[in-house]
Amino acid sequence: MPLDPAFTGRSYPPSQPYDVSREKIREFAEAIGATSQAYFDADAAKALGHRDVIAPPTFAIVVSMKTNETVMFDPELKLDYSRVVHGDQNFTHHRPITAGDQLVSVAHIDSITSRMGNDMVTVRTEISTVDGELVATAKSMLVVRGEDA
């Protein structure tokens, strides 16, 4: 059954604060084989003008994951998670995510469209500090494959 386009514009409650740690950044940076010292060494990051080690650009997906799950598992939206494929992803960084940040995510459904039996859902997650400073915007387009697609 196609998703109801009336859910476009729906916003979800803010997440619990996510505490960004040096160790989680290190773990993520190692998992992607990164060598940039700004991910690992606070002094190297400070020499570049950052407060502490910074996170790789795609780390925002970890911060926003719980929030995106509230959309995917929204019982009213009735999205079949087993049919979801990640279509595209975009991150805008107002500043890099930095160790010590306490981040809150808010998810919004920007669009729902249907084409050739598939539904396309664009979820925009705004990531801010607990003090309200906007840090990053993550946009995920999810494709929900239709029963016959």
Next chain:
Amino acid sequence: MTVEVGTELPALSVRLRRADLVRYAGASLDFNPIHWNEKTAKEVGLPDVIAHGMLTMAVASRIVAEWIGDPGAIVEYGCRFGRPVVVPNDDEGALVEVTAKVTKDFEDGTVKVNINAAFDGKSVLTGAFARVRVS
């Protein structure tokens, strides 16, 4: 740093093996079994276990981060997930070859870098780009 349109970034080759997928699953908290379990992957019609699209995207970001020196200069990064990177259960894994080129000067201190990530001779990310602060 002066950067001209047309500048090619130093290329990057990354080999992804099953162990890398498991490590990324843990680090990213994305435990979808199609990224580590052959049985599940084949049940949903995939040829074998595939890498997380987000892992390929993250690996491709390294070409820009390592070139620019300060990864905090990447102000935007986006792509579409065109094809899966299939990772067999052997020592070879899958070789992802990343190339990138400066394609546009926004004339506000940022440039556009187009990124190509290829596996098996075919592009796996579509329209991948980063907007990078260079001054």
